[in-house]
Amino acid sequence: MAEKVVIALGGNAILQPGQEATYENQLENVRKCSAIIAQVVKQGYQVVVTHGNGPQVGNILRQNEEAKDVVPPFPLDVCSAESQGFIGYMMEQTLRNELHELGLNNSVVSLLTETVVSPEDEAFQNPTKPIGVFYTEEEANKLAEEKGWVVAEDAGRGYRRVVPSPQPVSILGSDTIKTLTDAGTITIASGGGGIPVIQKEDGKYEGVEAVIDKDRSGLRLSKEVDADVFMILTDVDNVYVNYGKPNQKALEQITVEEAKQYMDEGQFSAGSMGPKMEGALSFAEHGGKAIICSLDKAALALEGKSGTTISK
Ligand SMILES: Nc1ncnc2c1ncn2[C@@H]1O[C@H](COP(=O)(O)OP(=O)(O)O)[C@@H](O)[C@H]1O
Numbered sequence: 001m002a003e004k005v006v007i008a009l010g011g012n013a014i015l016q017p018g019q020e021a022t023y024e025n026q027l028e029n030v031r032k033c034s035a036i037i038a039q040v041v042k043q044g045y046q047v048v049v050t051h052g053n054g055p056q057v058g059n060i061l062r063q064n065e066e067a068k069d070v071v072p073p074f075p076l077d078v079c080s081a082e083s084q085g086f087i088g089y090m091m092e093q094t095l096r097n098e099l100h101e102l103g104l105n106n107s108v109v110s111l112l113t114e115t116v117v118s119p120e121d122e123a124f125q126n127p128t129k130p131i132g133v134f135y136t137e138e139e140a141n142k143l144a145e146e147k148g149w150v151v152a153e154d155a156g157r158g159y160r161r162v163v164p165s166p167q168p169v170s171i172l173g174s175d176t177i178k179t180l181t182d183a184g185t186i187t188i189a190s191g192g193g194g195i196p197v198i199q200k201e202d203g204k205y206e207g208v209e210a211v212i213d214k215d216r217s218g219l220r221l222s223k224e225v226d227a228d229v230f231m232i233l234t235d236v237d238n239v240y241v242n243y244g245k246p247n248q249k250a251l252e253q254i255t256v257e258e259a260k261q262y263m264d265e266g267q268f269s270a271g272s273m274g275p276k277m278e279g280a281l282s283f284a285e286h287g288g289k290a291i292i293c294s295l296d297k298a299a300l301a302l303e304g305k306s307g308t309t310i311s312k
């Protein structure tokens, strides 16, 4: 039986900081991601793809707010569904085309996915998830004053609007995602961390205004579909200790114990590598293989020739 890999792509892979948010730019970025994912399919893996949406959901929210006098604005969970829809569309189409280039004809499907969160999650009182474009400190403070936004510095790259980011509790429909994947379909699911919903006391579901971290929901998804490998693709070749310092060292094959020790030492930044390492460590603790590597080295990393791999 083929090994099953859940691949989590950063929202920045779909739109780099500073790049103009045109349809053409994002389609080309997604096509490049799809070319890499197609190589992984060619290696013989069953693949589930999930992706970020930070830049995209922020832009959709802004479009809604700017046009509010012409068209009534939609809430953030609906913006999240819209971003999942358009990225899923671009990814499904480009992945099919890239597979065709390699002489493969696997079926590909993109599923709008809801992720359950807790209404009691303290993240609702403490927004931390950066969305949309980057601003200077001065611009960000002005927007915060004028529009009531909460803004924060994002990993040394500038200032962004931040929104609540509750922990994913479960992924609705993950049994179907698993069935499809096990049957050989390449499934794109839980994009943007999934559309955040809560379950009310009467058992019914309702959307909530938040953006879930895709590394955290990717971990949940990996567990719920019984993946062998959880792979986080980002913009650095490896996870490093002493990152950015003269004595920085790339981590290659490490154990759960080593990863825990580095976490305890505070080696990974809260808003960027921290959640990725948390997810990777939790997956490896449960017996799976977790990989963090750069987008263009995905196929090599699966062969153990690049990236950081954590296992028991
Ligand atoms: N210890 C570390 N090792 C490697 N990268 C790190 C580390 N600490 C922080 N980073 C930063 O994490 C970034 C990747 O996280 P993020 O920007 O959230 O990615 P993505 O959008 O791909 O999910 C890297 O570009 C790097 O600057």
Ligand SMILES: NC(=O)OP(=O)(O)O
Pocket: 009, 010, 011, 012, 051, 052, 053, 054, 055, 192, 193, 211, 212, 213, 214, 215
């Ligand atoms: N939803 C999410 O985690 O998006 P980014 O990867 O763009 O931050």
